[in-house]
Amino acid sequence: MKSGQPGDSKRGFASRPIEAQLLRLLGIILRSPTSATAIVSLSGCVIFLFALRLKQTEVALSVLLVLTFALGALFVGLLMVRALAQAGSTITELSRRVAASPTGEFDAAEVQELSAPTGFAQLDDLLLSARRSGAHLLEMLAAMGGELQDVIDRYELLATNIAASVVIRDTAGKVLFCSPYTEVLTGCTLEEIQDFDGDFFESIVLESDRDRYRRAIAISTVGEDIVVRYQIRHQSGIQLWIETHLVPVLNSDGEIISVMGVSIDVTSSVSYQQRIEEQNRDLNDFTYMVSHDLKAPIFTIKGMASMLLEDLPHLEADSRESLEHIVEAANRLERMIKSVIEYSSLSTKEFREDAVPLDSVLADVLQDLSEQIRESNAQVRIEQQLPVVLGESLRLYQVFINLIGNAIKYGSSDRTPEITIAVRHHSSELVIIDVRDNGIGIPRDKQSGVFRPYQRAHNGTVEGSGIGLASVKKIVERLGGSVGLVSTEGRGTVLSVALRLAPPDTLGDSGPARLEQREA
Amino acid sequence: MERPAQMSGSCIWIVDDNKAHRRVIRRALLKAGLEHRCVEAASMAEARAVLLASEPPTLPLALIIIDLNLSDGRGTNLVEQLRLSDRLRDTPILMLSTSGLETDRDAAIAAGADAFLTKASDLEQLSSELAETCVRVMRSRP
Numbered sequence: 001m002k003s004g005q006p007g008d009s010k011r012g013f014a015s016r017p018i019e020a021q022l023l024r025l026l027g028i029i030l031r032s033p034t035s036a037t038a039i040v041s042l043s044g045c046v047i048f049l050f051a052l053r054l055k056q057t058e059v060a061l062s063v064l065l066v067l068t069f070a071l072g073a074l075f076v077g078l079l080m081v082r083a084l085a086q087a088g089s090t091i092t093e094l095s096r097r098v099a100a101s102p103t104g105e106f107d108a109a110e111v112q113e114l115s116a117p118t119g120f121a122q123l124d125d126l127l128l129s130a131r132r133s134g135a136h137l138l139e140m141l142a143a144m145g146g147e148l149q150d151v152i153d154r155y156e157l158l159a160t161n162i163a164a165s166v167v168i169r170d171t172a173g174k175v176l177f178c179s180p181y182t183e184v185l186t187g188c189t190l191e192e193i194q195d196f197d198g199d200f201f202e203s204i205v206l207e208s209d210r211d212r213y214r215r216a217i218a219i220s221t222v223g224e225d226i227v228v229r230y231q232i233r234h235q236s237g238i239q240l241w242i243e244t245h246l247v248p249v250l251n252s253d254g255e256i257i258s259v260m261g262v263s264i265d266v267t268s269s270v271s272y273q274q275r276i277e278e279q280n281r282d283l284n285d286f287t288y289m290v291s292h293d294l295k296a297p298i299f300t301i302k303g304m305a306s307m308l309l310e311d312l313p314h315l316e317a318d319s320r321e322s323l324e325h326i327v328e329a330a331n332r333l334e335r336m337i338k339s340v341i342e343y344s345s346l347s348t349k350e351f352r353e354d355a356v357p358l359d360s361v362l363a364d365v366l367q368d369l370s371e372q373i374r375e376s377n378a379q380v381r382i383e384q385q386l387p388v389v390l391g392e393s394l395r396l397y398q399v400f401i402n403l404i405g406n407a408i409k410y411g412s413s414d415r416t417p418e419i420t421i422a423v424r425h426h427s428s429e430l431v432i433i434d435v436r437d438n439g440i441g442i443p444r445d446k447q448s449g450v451f452r453p454y455q456r457a458h459n460g461t462v463e464g465s466g467i468g469l470a471s472v473k474k475i476v477e478r479l480g481g482s483v484g485l486v487s488t489e490g491r492g493t494v495l496s497v498a499l500r501l502a503p504p505d506t507l508g509d510s511g512p513a514r515l516e517q518r519e520a
Numbered sequence: 521m522e523r524p525a526q527m528s529g530s531c532i533w534i535v536d537d538n539k540a541h542r543r544v545i546r547r548a549l550l551k552a553g554l555e556h557r558c559v560e561a562a563s564m565a566e567a568r569a570v571l572l573a574s575e576p577p578t579l580p581l582a583l584i585i586i587d588l589n590l591s592d593g594r595g596t597n598l599v600e601q602l603r604l605s606d607r608l609r610d611t612p613i614l615m616l617s618t619s620g621l622e623t624d625r626d627a628a629i630a631a632g633a634d635a636f637l638t639k640a641s642d643l644e645q646l647s648s649e650l651a652e653t654c655v656r657v658m659r660s661r662p
Contacts, residue, residue, distance in 0.1 A: 288621070292589055295618035296538060299639045303544030306643035310547075334641055 040070045087127050094134035165263040168249070171221055171256060173199050185242070185265060187235025201261075206231040206239065220246035220259045229266065241270040280348055287344045294337050302330045343453055343467045346474040353479070355502035356393045358386035358400075358433070362421065365400045372408050378417035380404065386423065387431050389499040391479045396499075399475050400435075402468040403495050407437035410493070424496065430481070432498045441489040451483060472497070530582035531557040535567045535598065536616070537591040541639070545585060545616070545650075548643060552651035556582055564590050564598045572605055581611050583654060586633070588617035588624055596631035603632035612657040614650075634661065 044067035051060035159166065165182035169175055175194050183190055186204060193200045205213045209230035216228035229243045244263040248256045305326045309315070315323070362382060366373070373380060389396070404419060411417035418438045425432040442450060449455035453470035472495075473483045480500045487493035532549060536542045542560050549558065557579060561567040571584075584602070586595040595615060602608045615628040620638040628636040634657040640646045 288619070291619040291621060292617070295639070295641075296541070299544065299618055299641050300538070300540040302641040303547070303643055303646075304540060307544070307547050310643075330641065 038074070041067055041074065044070060083123050087123055087130075090127055091130055094130065097134075097138065163264065165261075167193075167201075167261045167263070168258050169261070170258050175200070176258060182263075185234075185240070185263060186232070201232070201263075204232045204234075206233060216244070216246060217259075220248055220261075221256065223248045223250075223256055229270075240265055241267040283344055284348055287341055287348075290337060291341050295334070298330050298334050298337075302327055302334075305330070339467045343471055343474070346471060346478070351395060351475075351478050352392045353390045354392060355388050356391050356396055357388045358396065358499075361393060361396045361400060362386060364397055365404055368401065369404060369408065372405070376408050376411055376417055378408050378411065378419055380419045381421070383420060383422040386421075386433065387426065388502045389431060389479075390502050391499065395475045395479065399472050399497060402472050403435040403497070406468060406495070407435060407439060407493070410437070410439040412438065412440050412490075429501055430498050431501055432484075432496050434494050434496045436492065436494045438492040441491050441493055442485070442487040443489050447485060447487055450485060469495075529580070531559050531579040532582055533559045533561065533567070533571070533584045535561045535564070535585065535590065535595070536587040537562050537589075538587070541587070544643065544646070548647040548650050551643070551647035552654070554583075554651070554654060563592045564595070565592055567598060568601065571602060571608065576607060581608070583657070584608075584611060584613045586613060586615050588615055588619070588628065594627075596627050596633075599628070599631040599633050610661050612654075612661045614653060614657060 044063050048060050048063040048067060051057075051063055159179045160181075162179065162181060164179075165185045166177070166179040167175060167182060168177040175196075178190050178193050180190065182188075182193060186193065186200075188200075188204075196203070199217070202210065202213060202217075213228060213230045216226050219226045225245070225247055227243060227245050229241060231239050232242050234240050242263050243266040244261050247260045247262070249258045249260055251257045305323050309320065309323050309327075312319075359382075366380060372378075404421075407419045408417060415438060420434070420436045422434050422436070423431060424434050446455075450469050451473040454466040455470075469483075476483050476497050476499065481498040484496040484498075485493065486496075532554065534542050534545055536545065539562070542562075546558050549556070559570075559579075561570070567586075571581075586598055588595045590598070595617075599613055599615065602611070602613065613633045615631075615633040615636045616639050617624050617628075617636070618639045625636045635653045637646075637649055637653055640649060
């Protein structure tokens with residue numbers, strides 16, 4: 001307030017140089033509240049002394065009064081200046097520390113010591129709240145800094161220790177980031193990879209796989225995810241199978257800014273796969289051998305026995321029975337071989353995935369089992385409409401003819417066989433179908449083996465191939481489902497199959513082809 | 521069972537390395553009413569030596585039955601070689617095998633056989649299938 005006054009007087013006397021100089025000096029003096037008050041007090045003292053000498057008591061008293069006010073004002077002014085300076089330095093220090101402490105290494109308690117109370121309640125309140133806000137801000141920063149550090153630590157841990165090479169390239173193919181494992185995968189240093197002129201990986205991909213690799217890169221740069229398998233030549237000279245998942249990285253506008261490739265060494269799984277394929281080929285060869293070479297002697301045995309039976313019409317009953325036993329044994333052997341071939345073909349043959357209405361599959365099954373149903377006097381009931389599932393109608397037919405055939409075959413002799421087919425659980429993707437019977441059930445200790453080939457729960461008592469339920473399991477699992485069993489000996493069995501539902505848009509396929517297929 | 525009477529006076533060749541099988545096939549042919557003279561060969565080499573010789577066999581050929589797996593090679597190779605001969609291009613050829621594998625059936629037809637039959641182990645069944653197939657094959661090959 002006081003600093004404004006000299007400016008005003010300066011404008012009025014500016015034309016007179018000496019007076020102007022004096023006024024400027026006065027202005028400088030008056031600008032400082034302390035010196036201004038001091039001058040006012042000094043002048044007051046002088047006037048007071050003059051007044052005393054001149055015995056002007058009234059004047060002297062007035063001056064003394066003014067002087068006391070001036071000194072009081074001086075004292076208050078000094079205190080305020082000090083308090084403001086303190087508050088200012090506290091706030092400066094707070095902001096300095098806030099700015100300097102992004103990692104949270106700041107002790108919030110220190111803020112408390114930054115300033116002593118000023119003695120002015122409002123200013124102290126202001127300072128206190130500033131201090132609290134500052135401390136709170138610092139705590140938040142410390143927490144954020146800590147979290148950030150955790151994220152950085154985790155990222156570093158991941159990038160350095162993951163057994164996968166992560167390479168991020170811009171759309172022009174320049175390497176932006178390359179994880180340390182890339183060195184292990186390729187045998188080259190990160191510098192060599194990053195400084196390589198062109199696509200480093202393409203340079204180590206085997207010639208035979210290079211086109212496939214290039215196609216995958218091209219596809220990823222137009223925004224498609226793609227997984228590609230190819231062989232590379234490691235720096236050491238050995239060849240490795242690599243699987244790379246290429247993921248385009250988009251900015252907020254949806255533009256591709258880079259492509260991230262995550263590569264892993266799949267050499268062992270590829271060799272495992274090759275071994276499995278080899279074993280499959282062996283199995284196919286074995287099946288072929290069985291179907292040709294083991295059947296040939298049966299053809300001879302049965303053919304010769306039949307010829308003898310024809311040629312010797314007057315053979316003794318005993319001898320005829322012996323020949324018939326030979327024919328029967330050969331028949332049995334033939335059925336067993338057929339079942340071996342059928343079962344092994346379930347592992348190797350490709351399965352189609354059509355939309356198959358189970359209602360019509362069940363209708364075929366019940367029709368083909370009608371004779372057994374009639375003979376056993378069984379009551380077969382389908383509780384509700386069955387859904388359309390994914391699979392091959394012939395295979396699904398095999399599943400249900402085995403399940404329902406078993407239910408009839410293992411019926412209890414002291415009650416009417418009751419067989420119920422019901423939908424138990426129906427989700428958007430899976431359906432579980434129960435085939436429930438009131439038959440003889442399966443002993444607890446035999447239950448775990450019923451889905452394994454040639455493990456028969458009632459060996460010798462009922463005629464069977466020994467692969468019925470094993471085939472059911474194999475087929476259902478190859479169709480992406482699963483099988484289940486709940487059985488109580490003497491009470492009955494529930495066999496369940498979970499099958500994948502056909503998507504709604506594929507309904508109605510492949511229905512009519514089913515019967516012909518089965519008969520073919 | 522239809523009896524293919526027009527084939528009398530000609531012969532049927534049976535190429536199979538298993539002697540017992542040749543006997544069963546002969547019996548099945550007889551039961552099927554195909555009362556021809558049967559000529560047997562135990563290997564591809566034996567069959568080739570006579571069938572592809574410059575001097576043709578004395579009796580006209582009504583039918584050649586060839587087993588799929590022979591001791592000296594695949595029967596399909598023999599079918600292919602026979603089909604290259606002008607004399608045998610149109611002779612009915614029937615392939616037999618103990619297996620009923622689709623791949624075998626396809627290979628037989630691709631090699632030039634007119635039909636493929638599984639060696640049904642039941643004599644009755646084999647003879648009725650032979651009768652039916654032979655009639656069909658004879659009609660399609662004038």
